[in-house]
Amino acid sequence: MTCPLVRPHLFSRIRSLFRPALAAALLACSQIAAAAVELKVDFKAEKKAISPDLVGIFYEDLNYAADGGLYAELIQNRSFEYSATEQASWGPFSFWDLVESEGGKGRLGLGNARPVHVNNPHYLLLNVEAAGAGVGIANEGFDQIPLEAGKAYEASFWAYQAYMGRKWGGSPEEEEQPMPMRARLENEAGEVIAEAEFLIAGREWTQHSATLVPSESTDKARFVLLAQKAGGIAIDMVSLFPHDTFAGRENGLRKDLAQSIADLEPKFMRFPGGCLVHGQGIHQYYDWKDSVGPVEQRKAFRNSWGYHQTLGLGYFEYFQFCEDMGAIPIPVVSAGVCCQHAGDSPHRGQEGLPLSEMPDYIEDVLDLIEWANGPADSEWGAVRAAAGHPEPFGLKYLGVGNEDAITSIFKVRFKMIRDAIAKRHPEIVVVGTVGPFASGEDYDNGWEFTRELDLDIIDEHYYVEPNWFWENQERYDAYDRESAEVYIGEYAAHEPDRANTMRSAIAEAAGLVSFERNADIVRFASYAPLLSRRGHTQWRPDLIYFDATEVYPSLNYEVQRLFSVNAGDFALPFRVSGLAEGKKLAASVVHDSESADTIVKVVNGESEAISATIDLSSAAQRQFRMRAIIFAHEVASAVNRDGDAPVAVPEEESGSVGSRFERSFPANSLTILRLR
Ligand code: AHR
Numbered sequence: 001m002t003c004p005l006v007r008p009h010l011f012s013r014i015r016s017l018f019r020p021a022l023a024a025a026l027l028a029c030s031q032i033a034a035a036a037v038e039l040k041v042d043f044k045a046e047k048k049a050i051s052p053d054l055v056g057i058f059y060e061d062l063n064y065a066a067d068g069g070l071y072a073e074l075i076q077n078r079s080f081e082y083s084a085t086e087q088a089s090w091g092p093f094s095f096w097d098l099v100e101s102e103g104g105k106g107r108l109g110l111g112n113a114r115p116v117h118v119n120n121p122h123y124l125l126l127n128v129e130a131a132g133a134g135v136g137i138a139n140e141g142f143d144q145i146p147l148e149a150g151k152a153y154e155a156s157f158w159a160y161q162a163y164m165g166r167k168w169g170g171s172p173e174e175e176e177q178p179m180p181m182r183a184r185l186e187n188e189a190g191e192v193i194a195e196a197e198f199l200i201a202g203r204e205w206t207q208h209s210a211t212l213v214p215s216e217s218t219d220k221a222r223f224v225l226l227a228q229k230a231g232g233i234a235i236d237m238v239s240l241f242p243h244d245t246f247a248g249r250e251n252g253l254r255k256d257l258a259q260s261i262a263d264l265e266p267k268f269m270r271f272p273g274g275c276l277v278h279g280q281g282i283h284q285y286y287d288w289k290d291s292v293g294p295v296e297q298r299k300a301f302r303n304s305w306g307y308h309q310t311l312g313l314g315y316f317e318y319f320q321f322c323e324d325m326g327a328i329p330i331p332v333v334s335a336g337v338c339c340q341h342a343g344d345s346p347h348r349g350q351e352g353l354p355l356s357e358m359p360d361y362i363e364d365v366l367d368l369i370e371w372a373n374g375p376a377d378s379e380w381g382a383v384r385a386a387a388g389h390p391e392p393f394g395l396k397y398l399g400v401g402n403e404d405a406i407t408s409i410f411k412v413r414f415k416m417i418r419d420a421i422a423k424r425h426p427e428i429v430v431v432g433t434v435g436p437f438a439s440g441e442d443y444d445n446g447w448e449f450t451r452e453l454d455l456d457i458i459d460e461h462y463y464v465e466p467n468w469f470w471e472n473q474e475r476y477d478a479y480d481r482e483s484a485e486v487y488i489g490e491y492a493a494h495e496p497d498r499a500n501t502m503r504s505a506i507a508e509a510a511g512l513v514s515f516e517r518n519a520d521i522v523r524f525a526s527y528a529p530l531l532s533r534r535g536h537t538q539w540r541p542d543l544i545y546f547d548a549t550e551v552y553p554s555l556n557y558e559v560q561r562l563f564s565v566n567a568g569d570f571a572l573p574f575r576v577s578g579l580a581e582g583k584k585l586a587a588s589v590v591h592d593s594e595s596a597d598t599i600v601k602v603v604n605g606e607s608e609a610i611s612a613t614i615d616l617s618s619a620a621q622r623q624f625r626m627r628a629i630i631f632a633h634e635v636a637s638a639v640n641r642d643g644d645a646p647v648a649v650p651e652e653e654s655g656s657v658g659s660r661f662e663r664s665f666p667a668n669s670l671t672i673l674r675l676r
Contacts, residue, residue, distance in 0.1 A: 037578040037612035041589050041600070043619040047570035050519030050590065053267035055512070055564040056327060056526050058490055059318075060274030062305040062539055063532035068142030069546065070261075070531065071313035072254045074153070074240040075223060076142050078310065080110065080122045081300045086308050092122050097138045099224055104132030106227075116158050116205045116236045119290065119299040123236035125162060126227055134182060134226030139238070143535060145221040146549045147185060147193070147214045152243040155183040156209035157225060158296060159200045162232035180228040185212055185240075188220045200233060207296075211243070219549055237296045247324040251295060251312065258321065260544055260551045261530070265564045268328035268524055270399065270489055271318045276304045277402045278334040280342045282351045285334035288315045288368050292383060304339070305538050316384070319372065319393045329372075329393060330431065330487075330524070333365050335401030336413030352409040362420045369395060369425050397429045399489075403436040403461055406445035418453060429456050431487055438462035438472075450484050457523055459489040466493040466507035470584050470605060473510065476518035485521050490528035492556070498540040500554035502648060502668050503636035509559045509603045509670040513588035516563070516601070517571055527560050534642065545642065552642045558631055559670060562650060566599050566629070566672050568592040576612075585610055585665070598624075600673040604665040607636060616659040616675065624675040627654045632669030 059065065067073065076095040084090055092110050100106060109125035116123065128135040139145075147153065159181075165174035178201035185194040196210030214221070223240045227233050245252030246259060272286055279285040290299035291314025303309040315331065322329040336358055342349035353361055367380045372395035374381030384393070400417050404410045418430050432455045435442025443460075450458045462468070479486065491511065493504035508527065515522045532542035534552075543560065545552040568590025579585055584605030591598050598619075604610050616624065633648040640646045657675070665671050 040615035042573045045573045050571045051523045052569040056266040056268030058526035058528045059271040064536035065531035066313045074141045086302045102133035104135040105130040106135035117297040136226035138224045144548045146219045147221045149217040154241045157238040158236045164231035182226045184224040186222045187218045262325045266327045270330040282338045316387045330397045332399030340405040399431040401433040406442045432458040457485040459487045461490040469507040469511035485523040488525040500541045502633040502638045505555040505559045510586045516588040598675045602671045609664045611664045626657045627674040629672040632666040
């Protein structure tokens, strides 16, 4: 690390009048030799306005984050659209079993002649030759279906009568009869713990539903749907949905998981990806229009991460979740190019939509803005209103592109999209992209292109080893304040074994203080990825792990939460002296106008405690009430284990301090001092 004191020219490009980041960078600076470490806050200097929305979340549907994750649907493959293009062993009846009860005999057929909707082409044709005690299908959900006794679950399905009795030559009387059906919840022993009856009549697709309340709790239930007479019945969109969702939303989110996200108090949410956005082939980008409207009309398709996405959790649900959490929505659309690794061609896969298709694609992007912000009587505003949200969502930021290679293919299309948005919706801020890494060709070209187009904000990504955050404390000090703002859209500290260690969490805390000191240009920052289901983890590390019944936040989660709930809107300059060469200590000082607190954050990445004097003597007052929050673990390699208590939790103490006081900052720790 170079000491900023001996490179004054480095800062000549910095617009801001004062340099708290410079002071902070001194923390790790070898040239300073003093007996004791001191952090001296300058209350007299002008405060720097910083982003009040710095810490948010990046949500991508990978690791089963949506279906089998945040989306509360309990049935897997509910619309018989699973296919071998998703996973070689999958097909329309994956995760379904044929049930032939007590003398029942039947078979499963696949229909596509009269679908519920053209976007949902396949359905089940259940042929019952002998009814016995019932013939039908059973589903065990995503690994398992957990149910709570006494809670309400909505069982529903779409159906029409194909024929009754025998397919050919049945009696006209029989043909007139409705098909009796039963929906059941069974426990692991196969005992019925809730049941409802239905009569299916007629040749029109109709939705049937009933509320089931299980008489006992079980973690491994089975949902069973049985026809009770001989005949043929077409079935689609079989669903079992808890009534108790996050914020009580219909078609909503799994409550415990959504709550763990909401507890982060994210100031914004970027969605739905990630690589998912631009897709693994040129027409495989995430089309927001496929994800809105009635769920049976949404267009399920292969997720970039090699599994099935129903899009039951779609743009409406994402925007609503943002609203429920008080987070700024930052949707991301494809820049008209697919992933540079698409088509099984690493680094050579980028292709662009044919230019002849770009006008239509651009209209789709503009329609998204109308859908989010337009009046309820506009074409797309009406779709939002029909979903139950007549008021606009207040979209302000729109990401265009994700980690794309900055080629001429990309540039042409990005510019077309950006220009169209600027013309029709100058109120929307387009977030650009500068490739997948913290430096290198795409980063350099991306920044050059950003300056050329005079973009307001760009998205940087980096997954790096923990030390990187210590070695790059000065990174944003040197950024040009006249150029675009920065959204650090994806970042994480990666250990060689990709474990969520205390070392990685503390390294991210070091990153976060450097972002905070520079939050005059670093507008947003989000750790990535957010969610991962146990048994379906494709990418590690993640912030929150979960299984069917439990949520396991990582140590890294705690760091994100602590920064989010202890944010400020002004940065104060400060200076650190006396730190021995190479010591990993970093800090930030912010002021929060709402609470009127001065918030000092100190991150110690050493394996031993560091004592420092905190000097507040330039403040008008002599005494401060102080609440200290300490998140520490003496072992850098410590990790949380599923089912065990977290190895480290924030601890609090409060009292009062004078304007100069000593404090010991423990090994591997983040300490937050809230001074009032
Ligand atoms: O966060 C996981 C992936 O990392 C994202 O999809 C992509 O943008 C990045 O490469």
